[in-house]
Amino acid sequence: MEVQLKADGFGCKIGEVPFVYLGILVGANMNRENNWEAVVNVFRSRLTKWKANCISIGGRVTLIKSVLESLPTYYFSLYKASVCVIKKLELLIKKFLWGGGDDVKKVHWMGWDTVTCSKRKGGLGLTKLEWSNKALLLKWLWRYRNEVDSLWRRTIDAIHGSKGRGIWDSVAMSWNWSSYPSSAQEVAELIQCQWMVNLTQLNDRRDYWKWTSGSDEVFSVAIVKKWLIDETVNGDIDYFKWCTWLPKKCNIFMLRALADRIPTKTALKRRNIDVGNLICTLCGDHEESLNRKFSGCGYSMGVWQGIAKWCGIPPVYLFGIKDEVELHKYFKREKTKKQVMQGIAILTCWRIWKARNEMVFSNKKRNVVEIVADIKTLGFLWFRSRRNTILIDWYMCCNFDFM
Structure with a gap:
């Protein structure tokens, strides 16, 4: 009754959790695979309109890069996808890449780790969805560290505190020592850390975070993806330089x-x-x-x-x-x-x-x-x-x- 009175006062209706807001599922446990069915269905509906056997492998690679890898971006920028969800989505991409489908099986001639290497390292330059997910979530860490006075950061700190829960456990991280150094290596690392701190010179300027992988010192999801792809080493294929004037x-x-x-x-x-x-x-x-x-x-x-x-x-x-x-x-x-x-x-x-x-x-x-x-x-x-x-x-x- 109290909830109904409040709703009438604001002129709105009583809803239920979970609910969809701006196309995103809110209030659901996104660790459950069935809550990602909306994304999986978008993949399947898009693939049913494409005929893989009528498109060259070069065309399929272009469609995967420009369309399929971008479809889950909205969800990936807010939720961490489970391993099962990543595998299900990537399986659809693999089948399409090699000309197969739900009812047609084709040989996958190259491994997924090879395909997702950069062109310079013998791959096709595709991106693993896990990398896209991590790169998009890392942006929250960058914003959390830089937007100190923003309302959303203060809200996160008020709700989750310094320890954090869920995805915010990796974002709102703090220096809380769980135990004292117990080995010679840990003691040596602590001494090195203290030595580096002692060498630091303080001034009146406020501390800030600096992005060192880009030229303009601003965080970029694309640069993170490129960094993750370049970290993958492919030793299975001889180095091959692509010809720029060929399809x-x-x-x-x-x-x-x-x-x-x-x-x-x-x-x-x-x-x-x-x-x-x-x-x-x-x-x-x-x-x-x-x-x-x-x-x-x-x-x-x-x-x-x-x-x-x-x-x-x-x-x-x-x-x-x-x-x-x-x-x-x-x-x-x-x-x-x-x-x-x-x-x-x-x-x-x-x-x-x-x-x-x-x-x-x-x-x-x-x-x-x-x-x-x-x-x-x-x-x-x-x-x-x-x-x-x-x-x-x-x-x-x-x-x-x-x-």
């Missing part, structure tokens, strides 16, 4: 090829997938393995000789996929031509693989001359559109004049 799908294909993470017949057999005959589809002379497909196959050797003639270099003899990526390093050329040769090598491998897939799935065989012509055409179109600082026409491209 993402070509760079990602080359990244996977260097790690032997493309579905050749021998790779599928290693994963206990029955592929029947292991003979190479293009030449029919040997088993379809990674290095033989792109360098030892008679079909691919013919393509490489055509590319060498176009680029004006001696006939090349390659012994593996890594030799093809580093082909541009073995010739003394101008910087621009070396960048072009790097992209042409990646594009050639990608086009050979596409010709293989056209033969397997569509029974459509292309001869060597057609493949070389396609490489020239795609190279011309992509270089001209993505490197607009250099003017080039088709005649210059045919003569490999990219200066």
